[in-house]
Amino acid sequence: MKVHTAALILSSFLHTVCGQTPVVSIRPQAAAVIPGETVSFKCHVVSGSQPVQLEWKKISNQELGEPPKVLVKPSSPLIVRVGETASLECKTSYPSVSWYKEEGGSETALDSIMTAETTALLQVTVKTAEDAGIFVCRAQSRNGLAEERVELKLAVMAPQASVNNTDLTGIEGHTVTMHCHASGYPTPVISWSKLRAPLPWQHKVTGGSLILSNLGRQDSGQYICNATNALGFSEAYVQLEVDSPPYATTLMDEIVARRGEAVRLQCLAHGSHPIRYRWTRVGGAAMSTRAETTKDGLLKISQLKVRDSGTYKCVATNHVGSSEALTKVTVMGG
DSSP, X not given: OOOBOOOEEEEEEEOOSSOOOOEEEEESSOXXXXXXXXXXXEEEEEEOOSOEEEEEXXXXXXXXXXXXOEEEESOSXXXXXXXXXXXEEEEEXXXXXXXXXXXXXXXXXXXXXEEEXXXXXXXXXXXXXXXXXXXXXXXXXXXXXXXXXXXXXXXXXXXXXEXXXXXXXXXXXXXXXXXXXXXXXXXXXXXXXXXXXXXXXXXXXXXXXXXXXXXXXXXXXEEEEEEEETTEEEEEEEEEEEEOOXXXXXXXXXXXXXXXXXXXXXXXXXXXXXXXXXXXXXXXXXXXXXXXXXXTSEEEEOSOOGGGOXXXXXXXXOSSXXXXXXXXXXXXXX
C-alpha cells in the first residue's frame, strides 16, 4: 500500500505595536494517507498579540494546489420550447469533466462531446417535461472538485389548434376522419363540437381525431376543434359536406293512352346536384323520333302509336353514383 507524505509550514504575521511574536500549535503534526483520501490539519494560536494572519504553504514555499474551476454557458435558467435542442457548454481548468442530470435525489451520468481538451458540450432535446430539469457539470482533480448547475425549463405556451383540411367532402353511408393538432405547454386538451348542433351519434374521438361513420346528409356542417390549457384556448374549423347518390322515382308507374295522343313521363331524383337524366326503352327497342327529353327529367312522346307501348327507364346520375326508375306505357288502338 502506497502512502504519500508532504511537509507544510504555517506562516504567521503579527500586526501589532508591541511586537509580541505569536505562538501556534498544529494537530496532527504528521499524517500518512492513501492517495485519494482526505487529511485535515488544525492550527491553533496559543499566544501572541492580535490580529494574527495565518497562511498555509508547502515547505518549498509554494502555494497549495487549488480545486478546478468550471464555467457553464448559457447561464441558468435556460428556457426551451418543446422539440428544441439546448446546447450546454462546460469549460474547466482540468480535463476531467462530466455532465450529470439530477433526478429524484440521484444523478444520471450523461454522454457529452469534448470539443476541446477542457470543454464538454452537452446537447439536450426537450420533447416532454421530463426531458427538462437540472443538469450538473462537474470537474475533478487531485486538489478537489468544482461543479455548476444549469436548469432547463420548458416554455409555457398558449395552445394553438390546427387541422389537416379545412374543407372535407364525405359520401352518405361512408366514414370520414377529421384530424386536429395542438401545440402548447402544458399539453392542450382537444375536444370537438359542431356549430349549432350536437355531434352525430355515430362519432368517436381518438387522439385528437374526430371519426364520423355511416354519414347522412344531416351531418353536413361546420365542426370545431378546441385546444385548451391553463393559458387559454384555440379553435380550428372544418367544413363538411356530405354528398349522396341520387334516388330516382317517376310520377306514375304505369300510363295508359290512346293512339294519336301524347304522354309526359316525369323522372324525379333526390341527391347531390348536379343530377343528369337519361331515358331509354327496356329491351333494347329504339326511342321514337317523336320523343323529346329535357334536362329536368321529362320525357314527352307525341302522336302515340301502338308500337310505342313498352317499359321506359329513367337513369339519374351524379358524381357519386346512379339510380333508375321505370314507367310502363300502354298505347290502345282505335
